[in-house]
Amino acid sequence: xxxxxxxxxxxxxxxxxxxxxxxxxxxxxxxxxxxxxxxxxxxxxxxxxxxxxxxxxxxxxxxxxxxxxxxxxxxxxxxxxxxxxxxxxxxxxxxxxxxxxxxxxxxxxxxxxxxxxxxxxxxxxxxxxxxxxxxxxxxxxxxxxxxxxxxxxxxxxxxxxxxxxxxxxxxxxxxxxxxxxxxxxxxxxxxxxxxxxxxxxxxxxxxxxxxxxxxxxxxxxxxxxxxxxxxxxxxxxxxxxxxxxxxxxxxxxxxxxxxxxxxxxxxxxxxxxxxxxxxxxxxxxxxxxxxxxxxxxxxxxxxxxxxxxxxxxxxxxxxxxxxxxxxxxxxxxxxxxxxxxxxxxxxxxxxxxxxxxxxxxxxxx
Amino acid sequence: xxxxxxxxxxxxxxxxxxxxxxxxxxxxxxxxxxxxxxxxxxxxxxxxxxxxxxxxxxxxxxxxxxxxxxxxxxxxxxxxxxxxxxxxxxxxxxxxxxxxxxxxxxxxxxxxxxxxxxxxxxxxxxxxxxxxxxxxxxxxxxxxxxxxxxxxxxxxxxxxxxxxxxxxxxxxxxxxxxxxxxxxxxxxxxxxxxxxxxxxxxxxxxxxxxxxxxxxxxxxxxxxxxxxxxxxxxxx
Numbered sequence: 001x002x003x004x005x006x007x008x009x010x011x012x013x014x015x016x017x018x019x020x021x022x023x024x025x026x027x028x029x030x031x032x033x034x035x036x037x038x039x040x041x042x043x044x045x046x047x048x049x050x051x052x053x054x055x056x057x058x059x060x061x062x063x064x065x066x067x068x069x070x071x072x073x074x075x076x077x078x079x080x081x082x083x084x085x086x087x088x089x090x091x092x093x094x095x096x097x098x099x100x101x102x103x104x105x106x107x108x109x110x111x112x113x114x115x116x117x118x119x120x121x122x123x124x125x126x127x128x129x130x131x132x133x134x135x136x137x138x139x140x141x142x143x144x145x146x147x148x149x150x151x152x153x154x155x156x157x158x159x160x161x162x163x164x165x166x167x168x169x170x171x172x173x174x175x176x177x178x179x180x181x182x183x184x185x186x187x188x189x190x191x192x193x194x195x196x197x198x199x200x201x202x203x204x205x206x207x208x209x210x211x212x213x214x215x216x217x218x219x220x221x222x223x224x225x226x227x228x229x230x231x232x233x234x235x236x237x238x239x240x241x242x243x244x245x246x247x248x249x250x251x252x253x254x255x256x257x258x259x260x261x262x263x264x265x266x267x268x269x270x271x272x273x274x275x276x277x278x279x280x281x282x283x284x285x286x287x288x289x290x291x292x293x294x295x296x297x298x299x300x301x302x303x304x305x306x307x308x309x310x311x312x313x314x315x316x317x318x319x320x321x322x323x324x325x326x327x328x329x330x331x332x333x334x335x336x337x338x339x340x341x342x343x344x345x346x347x348x349x350x351x352x353x354x355x356x357x358x359x360x361x362x363x364x365x
Numbered sequence: 366x367x368x369x370x371x372x373x374x375x376x377x378x379x380x381x382x383x384x385x386x387x388x389x390x391x392x393x394x395x396x397x398x399x400x401x402x403x404x405x406x407x408x409x410x411x412x413x414x415x416x417x418x419x420x421x422x423x424x425x426x427x428x429x430x431x432x433x434x435x436x437x438x439x440x441x442x443x444x445x446x447x448x449x450x451x452x453x454x455x456x457x458x459x460x461x462x463x464x465x466x467x468x469x470x471x472x473x474x475x476x477x478x479x480x481x482x483x484x485x486x487x488x489x490x491x492x493x494x495x496x497x498x499x500x501x502x503x504x505x506x507x508x509x510x511x512x513x514x515x516x517x518x519x520x521x522x523x524x525x526x527x528x529x530x531x532x533x534x535x536x537x538x539x540x541x542x543x544x545x546x547x548x549x550x551x552x553x554x555x556x557x558x559x560x561x562x563x564x565x566x567x568x569x570x571x572x573x574x575x576x577x578x579x580x581x582x583x584x585x586x587x588x589x590x591x592x593x594x595x596x597x598x599x600x601x
Contacts, residue, residue: 052501075505083501089494091516101512102502153503 003066005030005080005157005189006051011060013046013213021046021057021213028157031187033180035200038210038236044193045161047210051191052083052159065156079106082150084163088142090134095121095145098134102153113152120148123182140171147175151182158183158190165195176203197238198318209236225286227271227359234284234361240321240331241285245360250275255360257283263327266304268358275362282361289357290332292322292340293350303352306330310347324351372570376578379571386548391575394552397465398533401472405480405528408473410521413484414510418496431485434478439471443538446471450542463544468552471538476528483524487517526584533580553579 006028013021021043028034036044049055050062053074062069064077082102090098096114099121103113121127124144129137137145143163150158160179164172180203183190194200200207201221209217209224217224217233228234234242245257248265255270260280268283275281292310299305308326319335322343330351334340343349379387416428448454450462450470461467495516499509514521536554543550545559553576560569 049497054497054500075500075503078501079503081501083498085494085498085501087494089492089498091495091512093515101504105503105505105508149502159501 002030004028004063005032005065006191007061007063008047008051009061009063011050011057011062013043013050013055014058019213021050023047023060023213023215026208026215026218028189028191030156031189032206033183033190033192033204034206034208035192035194035204036208036210037194037197037200039195042210043213044210046213048083048159048161048191048193051157052081053078054083079153080156081159082153082155082157083159084146084150084161086162086165088139088146088163090137090142090145090149092135093133094130095126095132095134095137095141096130098145099149099152101149106153117148117152120152121145123151124148124178139167140175143167143171143175147179147182151186151188154186155188158188160190160192162193162195164199172199179203207237209233211236226289226357228284228361230363231282231284231361234282239284240287241283241290241329243283243285243328245281245283247275247277247279247281247360249277254355257281257358257360259283259327264306266306266358267302267355268360269356270360272360272362275360279362282363284359284361285330285353285357287321287331287333289353290330291352292324292332292334292343293352295348295350297350299350299352302355304355304358305350305352307348307350310343310345310349312345313341313343324349326351369570371567373574375567376571376574379575387572387575389548390551390553390556390572391579393465393550394533394554394576395579397468397539397552398472398529401469401476401532402480402525402529404469404473405476405532406525409477409480409482409524409528410484410514412477413481413486413524414488414514416481417485417488418510418513428485431478431482435482437475437478438537439475439535439539440537440541442471442474443541446474446538446542462542463546463550465543465550467542468539468550471542472532472535475535475538476532479531480524480528483527484514484517484521487520487524488513490520491517522587522590526587529583529587530580533576533583 004027008023008026011021011023012019036047038044050057053062053069064080067073067077069077096117099117100113103116118127118130121130124147126141126144129141134142164175176199192200192203205220207219207221207224208215211232217229225237225239228237228239231242244260246260247255248258249256250270253270255268255275256265257268258265295307306326308324311323311325311329314321319333320341322332322334322340324330324332332340332351416424416431446467449456450467451457491513496509496513499512504512534554536558539552540555543555545551545555553572557569557572560572
């Protein structure tokens, strides 16, 4: 079995009396692309610094390609990694010399190092900038040079700390697919730290959600958003419909629940198999699974339908978020141009969602 | 005012006219000061960079002592070197007192804390993330220090200018350990002092103008190295 490129076991980092990182287990397989999301202060950057062997943890083990990191071997192990920080942090020399830096540190002769670095600058579309000084580059150009520098070292793992957060949206949109393509072509594993859930979902095949120094959810983006493991994870994953409900009846893989305090009855999936009548649980519902219907439309089979009133329609780039007041507020995602996006506040509607989309979390009982 | 203009004219005549004694003084001044500055760079840059990058018990005390050393009065430096090189002193056997070597040692003692202090300030002022980036790129300790110094090269040139400026213009230590011996240890500052004591203000002014011109030439050459390309502001 191939060793993970990165493995953190029971890693703890403290800042004074406060624990800023407490990760029981985090592994990245060769070629795997993982995004780490979470709010400010969740410990994302600390996780990256520990993974990059730039900060020694107060407890636990960091293992790179099967070798446990120690103070003695950290410098050698770091050469299997590349890090791209939020700012490109290019040195005040030429773009080519910047891109060749890691290779020069490995003792590779200048001509060979610059030849390899030049090829990477070409791949990131900045081959024409080799003679330019780093300080004269635009933000987008500098980011491309920083990426070329990271790839030139041919790392097994690329660690990215919000590398595009300072760039404008079009530049970011052009760089992300390019970066992903290079990772795929080279089979390089990557960990992307980001605040942006959409960016994380588009970039990575796996999401790790951090909160208060811990990884509170780890899995594929569609799975986590459809079935968050906890209420807090659901909040961090941007699930907008999170409701406390009481289990009233359990039968096989379905459960009937009532929105608290005196709400209507709904059918939900019983995935855990551990639900029982009278239990108070959390129901989560991804916005994409909710449709907004006319009041005279027929409710499809195996579907929960709840009458309500449109409270507001929030416009976003990807579509409108329609907030419907039922006994609990339910949010539906309506793509621009769809009938649902045409609703306005005060309209009487029916919201409909498949019972399998209603996910129950039993942690709160 | 008459002395000033007469001094200026005499300075021109002394240099253009090829006055051998003046040229000898100029070359000795340059030789001693440049050598002292070079020694100060060799000692001061590693000390300053080390204090900027290393964390160890007593570092604050060392930094405080270094900053105090930046204000070391030349006369005190001269006194220390005199005591060390005195015939019965610890290094008296070397016979260096009243030689250009003694003057260079005293001047290096003055310039080293200045260079080290300004190096410490220059390296400390760098964005600490550059150091992290270097480590992340796999740089070893020596490579990290070298790249950081290169990144701080423009403020470091100011350290060279300050070090050279301090030694070329000092008189107390040069007089004390050099003795202002004609043809042997007489430099521009000590020669100026001598001419003033004789009442030859025009000659003193001439030597001062030469000193100013020399300082300007050297520091201007270093300042030219400090010129940076203008950032591409429009696309930032």
